[in-house]
Amino acid sequence: DARVTQTPRHKVTEMGQEVTMRCQPILGHNTVFWYRQTMMQGLELLAYFRNRAPLDDSGMPKDRFSAEMPDATLATLKIQPSEPRDSAVYFCASGNKGGSVAGGSYEQYFGPGTRLTVT
Amino acid sequence: QKEVEQDPGPLSVPEGAIVSLNCTYSNSAFQYFMWYRQYSRKGPELLMYTYSSGNKEDGRFTAQVDKSSKYISLFIRDSQPSDSATYLCAMIPNTGNQFYFGTGTSLTVIP
Numbered sequence: 001d002a003r004v005t006q007t008p009r010h011k012v013t014e015m016g017q018e019v020t021m022r023c024q025p026i027l028g029h030n031t032v033f034w035y036r037q038t039m040m041q042g043l044e045l046l047a048y049f050r051n052r053a054p055l056d057d058s059g060m061p062k063d064r065f066s067a068e069m070p071d072a073t074l075a076t077l078k079i080q081p082s083e084p085r086d087s088a089v090y091f092c093a094s095g096n097k098g099g100s101v102a103g104g105s106y107e108q109y110f111g112p113g114t115r116l117t118v119t
Numbered sequence: 120q121k122e123v124e125q126d127p128g129p130l131s132v133p134e135g136a137i138v139s140l141n142c143t144y145s146n147s148a149f150q151y152f153m154w155y156r157q158y159s160r161k162g163p164e165l166l167m168y169t170y171s172s173g174n175k176e177d178g179r180f181t182a183q184v185d186k187s188s189k190y191i192s193l194f195i196r197d198s199q200p201s202d203s204a205t206y207l208c209a210m211i212p213n214t215g216n217q218f219y220f221g222t223g224t225s226l227t228v229i230p
Contacts, residue, residue: 004162033218042222043163043207056217091162108218110162
């Protein structure tokens with residue numbers, strides 16, 4: 001049963017500390033998304049990779065957030081330094097997307113999320 | 120103004136009721152419309168997917184898209200307690216590069 005895995009599931013840290021969240025997409029998927037979910041804002045797209053290349057990270061605060069895909073089996077999201085307003089659930093999702101609008105699947109498979117609390 | 124608007128609820132219905140969930144949007148370029156279900160402390164999972172206008176039915180679920188009104192709906196017939204979850208709508212423009220999500224509607228089906 002293929003699924004997206006995320007670690008850690010929960011993270012409590014103090015303001016100013018570095019936070020690294022990891023995601024293992026489903027094997028064979030070529031797109032990876034990072035989302036942040038809060039009660040107030042809902043689900044916000046932070047970054048989007050296709051074939052490991054970043055396509056869109058406009059939703060990410062560039063001064064403190066960074067997203068990478070060191071290889072096809074690992075995506076990372078780092079926050080440095082973390083702030084209390086970063087407290088949220090961070091989801092990774094993977095899928096298959098073709099090069100054209102009509103190509104590929106639009107289905108995203110979400111991981112269980114990392115619940116981050118910054119005090 | 121957000122690109123996708125969704126009433127957060129909460130919505131509470133008795134078991135067996137018909138549930139109607141809705142989203143409105145402002146970007147006429149949206150072509151692909153999806154509904155996700157999210158159980159508490161889990162990631163969203165895709166329920167239904169439709170392209171452009173029209174209806175799509177899958178068991179007790181019907182998705183409806185009205186592009187002229189920029190309005191989409193999800194109907195749940197014979198609702199069950201297991202349908203209790205948050206339902207998120209999502210849309211993709213014809214450029215197909217990004218998903219836009221609603222904030223979600225919380226639904227509780229009371230036995």
